[in-house]
Amino acid sequence: MKKKEIFITSAFTQNSVWRQILGICSALAVTNLMLNSLVMGLGVIFTLALSGFTISLIREYIPKRIRMMVQTLIIASYVIIVDLFLKTFYPEISKSLGPYVGLIITNCIIMGRAEAFAGKNSPVDSVIDGIGAGMGYTLVLLIIASVRELFGFGSLFGIPILGDWWTKWSIMVMAPSAFFMLAILIWIINTPRQKRG
Amino acid sequence: MELNAFIIFFAAIFTSNILLTNFLGMCSFLSVSKEIESSIGLGMAVTFVMTVTSAINYVVYHFILVPLDIIYLQYIIFIIVIAAFVQLTEMVLERFSPLLYYSLGIFLPLITVNCAILGVSLFMIIRDYSFLQAVAYGAGSGLGWLLAILILAGIRKKIKDKYVPTGLVGAGLSLIITGIMALAFVGFSGIVVIQ
Numbered sequence: 001m002k003k004k005e006i007f008i009t010s011a012f013t014q015n016s017v018w019r020q021i022l023g024i025c026s027a028l029a030v031t032n033l034m035l036n037s038l039v040m041g042l043g044v045i046f047t048l049a050l051s052g053f054t055i056s057l058i059r060e061y062i063p064k065r066i067r068m069m070v071q072t073l074i075i076a077s078y079v080i081i082v083d084l085f086l087k088t089f090y091p092e093i094s095k096s097l098g099p100y101v102g103l104i105i106t107n108c109i110i111m112g113r114a115e116a117f118a119g120k121n122s123p124v125d126s127v128i129d130g131i132g133a134g135m136g137y138t139l140v141l142l143i144i145a146s147v148r149e150l151f152g153f154g155s156l157f158g159i160p161i162l163g164d165w166w167t168k169w170s171i172m173v174m175a176p177s178a179f180f181m182l183a184i185l186i187w188i189i190n191t192p193r194q195k196r197g
Numbered sequence: 198m199e200l201n202a203f204i205i206f207f208a209a210i211f212t213s214n215i216l217l218t219n220f221l222g223m224c225s226f227l228s229v230s231k232e233i234e235s236s237i238g239l240g241m242a243v244t245f246v247m248t249v250t251s252a253i254n255y256v257v258y259h260f261i262l263v264p265l266d267i268i269y270l271q272y273i274i275f276i277i278v279i280a281a282f283v284q285l286t287e288m289v290l291e292r293f294s295p296l297l298y299y300s301l302g303i304f305l306p307l308i309t310v311n312c313a314i315l316g317v318s319l320f321m322i323i324r325d326y327s328f329l330q331a332v333a334y335g336a337g338s339g340l341g342w343l344l345a346i347l348i349l350a351g352i353r354k355k356i357k358d359k360y361v362p363t364g365l366v367g368a369g370l371s372l373i374i375t376g377i378m379a380l381a382f383v384g385f386s387g388i389v390v391i392q
Contacts (some may be wrong), residue, residue: 021224021227021368022224023219023224024220024223024224025220025222025223025224025225025312026220027219028220028223029219029220038343053244056367069280072276072280073273073276073277076273076276077273079272080269080270080272080273080384082274083269084269094265095269098319098320098323099316099319099320102271102272102315102319103221103315103316104320105272105276105315106276106311106312106315107312108224174383175218175220175379175383176219176376176377176379176380176383178220178376179372179373179375179376179379180372180373180376181374182372183365183368183369183370183373183376184367185363186365186369186372187364187365187369188364188366189364190365190369191362191363192366
């Protein structure tokens with residue numbers, strides 16, 4: 001497969017969130033603010049790319065039986081790097097993301113890519129696949145967050161967009177709207193595909 | 198934090214349901230909720246593992262990680278504890294209670310990657326709970342998760358044969374039902390707040 005093809009497949013046509021419904025825990029939890037979503041997305045891209053690289057590099061040497069455990073530990077090591085980086089340089093964001101940075105470890109997307117791609121392909125391809133899948137995930141996060149932050153707080157990235165006349169929809173900040181937004185997104189994306197096929 | 202452990206237990210089930218307000222454990226929640234029996238099985242397994250691992254992780258964190266000043270390793274340690282405990286439970290069940298093993302055993306491997314388990318351990322550290330509070334929180338969260346998956350499984354069974362727009366079949370519909378459930382649970386949120 002060509003590099004560009006790998007990227008587009010994992011970012012769009014096989015997007016983890018809307019095609020495979022993976023990794024939605026964090027996709028729902030952090031999307032009330034654009035900034036949090038962006039940081040979360042970058043963290044996931046970093047972890048995906050580097051854990052894909054590492055797992056692909058040592059894929060010949062991992063015993064089959066303890067494969068999952070080894071992969072989890074590799075992923076956890078990179079998540080610790082992300083967590084320490086955020087704690088040191090952006091303590092505010094780290095605080096508002098709370099445990100969700102740590103929960104990148106159990107994000108099914110990362111395990112899914114490790115199993116489905118990095119375990120079978122070359123390190124460079126795995127990095128591209130990881131970045132692609134991570135970008136696809138970040139895209140979903142940002143789409144949902146843009147709607148929730150705009151209606152919930154009247155702002156984007158903390159910059160006020162809608163003026164004082166806007167009555168903030170507090171439901172958009174709360175949990176239920178996250179479920180509805182993701183459901184609507186999946187609905188919109190899946191509709192034309194199924195009509196054609 | 199002076200909340201009674203009992204209050205935390207109930208708050209974890211209703212007002213801060215781990216699934217409906219913190220969105221944890223969604224993957225297995227959506228895929229297993231097709232049948233009521235397997236939902237109960239998985240829910241019970243989750244409750245059990247969550248209660249015990251929150252206790253173990255509390256002890257490990259406060260008596261090993263803090264004194265040694267290696268708190269930054271908590272993610273790796275917690276994951277290892279959870280995975281090891283799940284493996285152990287599986288072996289013990291298989292050896293001593295084959296009946297229970299066949300009803301719960303198949304769900305155990307799924308649990309290691311259930312983010313709700315790790316989430317409970319991380320939340321209890323962040324919120325600075327005492328031992329009793331942590332265990333109560335673990336048990337309550339597990340039961341809350343069981344409650345949520347049971348409701349969803351029941352609703353999905355009822356509407357199985359009804360007409361649904363094609364693009365919404367499967368995950369989309371489950372998410373909307375979950376959203377409505379979350380709205381209902383927001384109704385509890387005035388009673389008590391645990392952060």
